[in-house]
Amino acid sequence: MEISDSDKLNSKVLPILVHPHPNLRMVALPVEEFNSDLRQLALNLLHTMYEEGGIGLAATQVNVQLRILVIDLNGSWKAPQVFVNPVLKYTDGSQTLEEGCLSVPDYYDEVERPSHVKVTAYDVYGNEFEKEATGLEASCIQHEIDHLNGKLFVDYLSRLKQIRVRQKLRKARS
Numbered sequence: 001m002e003i004s005d006s007d008k009l010n011s012k013v014l015p016i017l018v019h020p021h022p023n024l025r026m027v028a029l030p031v032e033e034f035n036s037d038l039r040q041l042a043l044n045l046l047h048t049m050y051e052e053g054g055i056g057l058a059a060t061q062v063n064v065q066l067r068i069l070v071i072d073l074n075g076s077w078k079a080p081q082v083f084v085n086p087v088l089k090y091t092d093g094s095q096t097l098e099e100g101c102l103s104v105p106d107y108y109d110e111v112e113r114p115s116h117v118k119v120t121a122y123d124v125y126g127n128e129f130e131k132e133a134t135g136l137e138a139s140c141i142q143h144e145i146d147h148l149n150g151k152l153f154v155d156y157l158s159r160l161k162q163i164r165v166r167q168k169l170r171k172a173r174s
């Protein structure tokens with residue numbers, strides 16, 4: 001979508017839910033109305049992601065249960081991409097990359113995922129498009145689609161690591 005300077009000024013930073021918040025486990029609902037509220041949500045998601053230094057953010061993480069995610073691998077307002085109602089159509093290959101998540105602060109670990117994906121999605125105006133991605137972008141899109149299904153990257157780790165992550169986050173909060 002086209003983003004103007006006033007769009008950037010009129011977007012805001014939303015609070016991000018932190019693991020183990022139960023709402024991070026909710027399955028988001030399909031977007032049915034492609035209206036100005038949806039466009040504003042996309043802008044707020046982008047602004048929040050940039051402010052927090054992430055490369056991807058899903059609506060679930062800001063406690064909005066709608067199937068919309070944003071990514072940008074190039075930095076603040078450089079190459080924003082918005083996916084509404086994304087569906088993984090095809091996956092191939094395998095890669096193991098280090099991942100982090102704004103909902104799991106200060107924890108990074110390796111996750112194995114398909115290295116090549118094809119996704120169909122809609123833009124904020126309701127136009128369908130297809131996106132093919134590899135490498136970091138492929139992992140990032142899959143990580144964000146997982147959020148829309150109530151899944152976190154730490155779910156791929158061993159039981160022991162998952163317990164350690166929760167302990168670490170609990171300690172960080174107290």
Ligand code: NI
Pocket residue numbers: 100101102103143147
């Ligand atoms: Ni995440």
